[in-house]
Amino acid sequence: MRFQSLLLALSPTFLSYALAETRNFNFNVVNADLAPDGFTRSTVVVNGQFPGPLISVNKGDTVNVVVQNNLTDSTMRRSTSIHWHGLFQARNAYNDGPSFVTQCPISPEHSYTYSLALGNQTGTYWYHSHLASQYLDGLRGPIASIDINPDPEDPNLSLYDVDTDETVITLADWFHRPAPELEAEYKLITNTASAEELPQSGLINGVGRTSTDTQPARPVFTVTPGKRYRYRIINTSAITRFDFQIQGHNMTIIEVDGVNHVPLLTQRLTIHAGQRYSVVVEANQTVDNYWIRAPMTARVVGTAPTNWATDSANVNAVLHYEGAPDAEPTTDIPALTGTNLVESDLVPAENPAAPGLPVAGGVDKVFNLVFTTAENNVTGHGWRINGVQYIPPTTPTLLSILSGARNSSDFGTNENTLIIDKGDTVEINLTGPANHPWHLHGHTFSVVKGVNTVPNYVNPPRRDVAATSGTGLTIRFTADNPGPWILHCHIDMHLEAGLAVVFAEAPSEIASGADSVDPDDEWDGLCPIYNALPADMQ
Numbered sequence: 421m422r423f424q425s426l427l428l429a430l431s432p433t434f435l436s437y438a439l440a441e442t443r444n445f446n447f448n449v450v451n452a453d454l455a456p457d458g459f460t461r462s463t464v465v466v467n468g469q470f471p472g473p474l475i476s477v478n479k480g481d482t483v484n485v486v487v488q489n490n491l492t493d494s495t496m497r498r499s500t501s502i503h504w505h506g507l508f509q510a511r512n513a514y515n516d517g518p519s520f521v522t523q524c525p526i527s528p529e530h531s532y533t534y535s536l537a538l539g540n541q542t543g544t545y546w547y548h549s550h551l552a553s554q555y556l557d558g559l560r561g562p563i564a565s566i567d568i569n570p571d572p573e574d575p576n577l578s579l580y581d582v583d584t585d586e587t588v589i590t591l592a593d594w595f596h597r598p599a600p601e602l603e604a605e606y607k608l609i610t611n612t613a614s615a616e617e618l619p620q621s622g623l624i625n626g627v628g629r630t631s632t633d634t635q636p637a638r639p640v641f642t643v644t645p646g647k648r649y650r651y652r653i654i655n656t657s658a659i660t661r662f663d664f665q666i667q668g669h670n671m672t673i674i675e676v677d678g679v680n681h682v683p684l685l686t687q688r689l690t691i692h693a694g695q696r697y698s699v700v701v702e703a704n705q706t707v708d709n710y711w712i713r714a715p716m717t718a719r720v721v722g723t724a725p726t727n728w729a730t731d732s733a734n735v736n737a738v739l740h741y742e743g744a745p746d747a748e749p750t751t752d753i754p755a756l757t758g759t760n761l762v763e764s765d766l767v768p769a770e771n772p773a774a775p776g777l778p779v780a781g782g783v784d785k786v787f788n789l790v791f792t793t794a795e796n797n798v799t800g801h802g803w804r805i806n807g808v809q810y811i812p813p814t815t816p817t818l819l820s821i822l823s824g825a826r827n828s829s830d831f832g833t834n835e836n837t838l839i840i841d842k843g844d845t846v847e848i849n850l851t852g853p854a855n856h857p858w859h860l861h862g863h864t865f866s867v868v869k870g871v872n873t874v875p876n877y878v879n880p881p882r883r884d885v886a887a888t889s890g891t892g893l894t895i896r897f898t899a900d901n902p903g904p905w906i907l908h909c910h911i912d913m914h915l916e917a918g919l920a921v922v923f924a925e926a927p928s929e930i931a932s933g934a935d936s937v938d939p940d941d942e943w944d945g946l947c948p949i950y951n952a953l954p955a956d957m958q
């Protein structure tokens with residue numbers, strides 16, 4: 421239930437203190453045989469379930485997640501690390517999660533506790549493995565600050581009535597073969613066409629179908645006529661994007677990657693890997709059952725490898741009105757109709773301007789990053805940024821900084837590490853093929869130029885994942901969060917094949933002073949334990 425009237429009667433300041441608490445979660449990372457689309461395979465999952473458990477929290481909470489690594493299946497990675505996608509992690513970069521950027525992986529039969537202070541962040545986030553391509557094997561799940569304690573300062577609280585665990589919608593692509601096998605195949609030097617490894621199915625809240633296997637019941641989202649629902653849609657995919665539409669209903673977008681945006685009505689939307697949208701849907705149509713559709717599209721080039729079996733349009737759920745028959749809609753699944761969301765129409769609710777001056781390059785630092793494919797006989801088929809393929813170091817970037825690294829030249833060439841100073845306004849121009857979704861850790865950024873051809877410095881969308889259009893992508897942010905933050909393509913195979921740079925943001929401030937990052941003893945122990953492992957346990 422909602423406590424809206426009570427909450428609005430209290431002062432926001434009092435509330436943020438009154439509601440903030442410490443919440444503890446136990447994540448047992450295990451191998452489990454699951455069949456989310458009817459086909460049984462061994463997986464890497466939290467507490468035996470896919471998607472992983474919802475972390476339901478309030479503004480201001482501190483979240484402790486004890487990750488126990490109980491992985492045993494040697495066809496997949498045995499170690500692990502978890503990234504908390506979208507959390508800023510101020511002074512807490514050591515708990516951000518990407519292996520070899522901010523930590524060494526958690527070894528089998530060991531545990532590590534991630535302590536996450538949410539600060540003033542609200543909205544919708546997710547977590548996933550950030551070791552090699554392990555999240556394809558299942559380690560992904562949602563985080564949301566929701567219902568029992570809605571953010572009392574949410575400017576759009578009055579726009580919706582229902583926001584619960586049941587209104588979180590995770591979309592995922594699902595693979596039938598283990599990630600290491602897919603990764604090796606993708607990187608083969610003979611894969612000169614850069615052909616993608618493609619999923620076998622798309623899942624909505626962990627349920628999907630393939631045309632060949634048994635057909636699990638479709639997920640059902642039940643609504644009470646007259647109520648307005650805040651659905652939090654999370655694209656946890658590793659490669660595919662989804663087009664999302666609810667038959668007979670429009671959606672009003674109010675949140676984009678944790679940032680409140682001015683309400684925008686849309687008939688459907690495209691959501692890229694890593695992105696989130698909160699939409700309000702009003703259950704004001706004839707009592708009936710309606711199709712929720714999320715057909716997948718993969719950014720495929722070349723000839724797909726032999727495992728291509730995607731039934732890409734068979735990603736459907738049911739919007740069920742109370743009072744309607746307990747059945748699927750009687751109509752055929754309709755084609756997508758109406759107008760799609762145009763990302764550049766989104767306007768942040770607060771302080772919408774991009775940092776810096778409203779002219780190209782009107783910032784303290786400009787990075788022009790050109791990305792291309794390239795092959796060599798050592799690392800195989802890969803991706804390069806300005807000619808460099810990112811290959812993770814054995815010493816995590818954070819540890820190098822704490823040990824004295826300050827300049828780009830203090831890092832290996834393949835670490836592709838770029839320095840920014842505290843307080844810098846930063847512009848990044850990414851030039852390369854379309855539909856690569858770029859994610860920056862530690863920040864949200866202004867999408868100055870995405871699908872729009874004329875840069876918008878006045879009120880561009882603000883988020884933490886944005887895809888390149890045919891004309892590249894220009895983003896801006898302010899360096900107000902010292903830490904090593906990776907910027908990478910969220911198509912997981914591309915990241916593994918080198919499509920990343922790391923920003924060492926304010927390295928001196930990371931090492932000492934009021935903004936410093938001080939890892940605990942448990943973190944200090946991760947590298948020695950991991951480095952002592954035989955290769956098949958890593």
Ligand SMILES: *[C@@H]1O[C@H](CO)[C@@H](O)[C@H](O)[C@H]1NC(C)=O
Nearest residue numbers: 448449450467488489490529
């Ligand atoms: C994980 O391993 C720990 C330590 O060996 C054990 O105590 C625990 O029961 C295991 N949990 C699961 C879910 O396997």
Ligand SMILES: *[C@@H]1O[C@H](CO)[C@@H](O)[C@H](O)[C@H]1NC(C)=O
Nearest residue numbers: 508510539540541770900901
């Ligand atoms: C949240 O806190 C961060 C870090 O202190 C600050 O930069 C940001 O402006 C705050 N945002 C809001 C909406 O208060």
Ligand SMILES: *[C@@H]1O[C@H](CO)[C@@H](O)[C@H](O)[C@H]1NC(C)=O
Nearest residue numbers: 575576578579681682683769
């Ligand atoms: C929702 O929030 C936006 C941004 O603050 C504001 O412009 C709009 O008026 C709000 N709508 C309602 C119905 O409160």
Ligand SMILES: *[C@@H]1O[C@H](CO)[C@@H](O)[C@H](O)[C@H]1NC(C)=O
Nearest residue numbers: 655660661662690691692693
């Ligand atoms: C998820 O992201 C992938 C990769 O960008 C994209 O192809 C897919 O359409 C996204 N899903 C949705 C529902 O937008």
Ligand SMILES: *[C@@H]1O[C@H](CO)[C@@H](O)[C@H](O)[C@H]1NC(C)=O
Nearest residue numbers: 668669670685686687705758
């Ligand atoms: C959805 O929006 C479109 C465009 O504004 C409008 O024509 C249509 O009637 C709306 N549909 C519903 C069910 O509100």
Ligand SMILES: *[C@@H]1O[C@H](CO)[C@@H](O)[C@H](O)[C@H]1NC(C)=O
Nearest residue numbers: 670671672701702703704705
């Ligand atoms: C249903 O709700 C939508 C979105 O709030 C609104 O645009 C539409 O006019 C409503 N339709 C009816 C029949 O009330």
Ligand SMILES: *[C@@H]1O[C@H](CO)[C@@H](O)[C@H](O)[C@H]1NC(C)=O
Nearest residue numbers: 780781786788849869875894
């Ligand atoms: C960065 O991108 C903007 C917008 O596309 C462009 O106008 C500008 O020339 C680029 N900056 C540099 C230094 O190339």
Ligand SMILES: *[C@@H]1O[C@H](CO)[C@@H](O)[C@H](O)[C@H]1NC(C)=O
Nearest residue numbers: 609794795796797798800801
């Ligand atoms: C890889 O090695 C083969 C055989 O030595 C050579 O013909 C080929 O040019 C090499 N390819 C690259 C990309 O270096």
Ligand SMILES: *[C@@H]1O[C@H](CO)[C@@H](O)[C@H](O)[C@H]1NC(C)=O
Nearest residue numbers: 824825826827828829830839
């Ligand atoms: C970093 O490089 C700059 C310019 O090359 C140099 O002045 C500075 O001393 C270097 N700092 C360190 C810590 O090596």
Ligand SMILES: [Cu+2]
Nearest residue numbers: 856909911914
């Ligand atoms: Cu990519």
